[in-house]
């Protein structure tokens with residue numbers, strides 16, 4: 001069971017308050033070092049595919065590794081929605097990061113219009129077409145309509161999507177989208193839900209700790 005906290009563009013909690021937690025944190029770039037120094041497994045929220053170059057605003061795999069960062073999110077829906085991230089660049093980022101020795105959590109998921117239009121499977125198939133199995137690759141199913149909205153996918157919807165994703169690509173699949181202490185158990189108990197990618201609730205030490213404890217209980 002893998003629990004990942006995505007702090008997005010928030011400063012986030014004191015990393016020392018999370019010491020000893022079996023989880024991965026994705027703080028903003030300015031807090032990466034604090035999290036590494038506190039002994040947390042620390043991933044970035046995005047990574048470029050090249051070692052260096054004329055790419056203003058980007059960060060490379062070796063730069064992250066040098067800091068003690070061991071992985072990165074790639075293709076989060078907020079990157080796709082607001083910053084023009086495409087399937088092609090998600091594929092490039094994922095491949096570059098994995099080849100450099102980073103772990104990757106690659107995110108996929110449909111919008112509400114796509115779900116209503118019966119396009120969920122086609123969208124997931126397209127998003128996954130740029131990815132290949134790799135021992136350090138984990139996927140996150142994050143239906144866009146459930147992110148930051150309080151509308152969690154039901155455990156049944158999550159299970160169905162996770163099973164479909166795994167039929168296309170063999171990797172652990174995390175669920176993301178309004179995961180909270182109150183719904184974590186039902187979601188994490190589904191057979192193909194291998195963990196959670198937690199946004200809002202990861203900013204609160206008590207909530208995040210409760211989700212990690214639920215995950216540990218289910219695993220044991």
Ligand code: PGA
Nearest residue numbers: 147148177178198199200
């Ligand atoms: P949320 O965010 O838990 O606040 O919905 C999840 C995510 O975007 O990774």
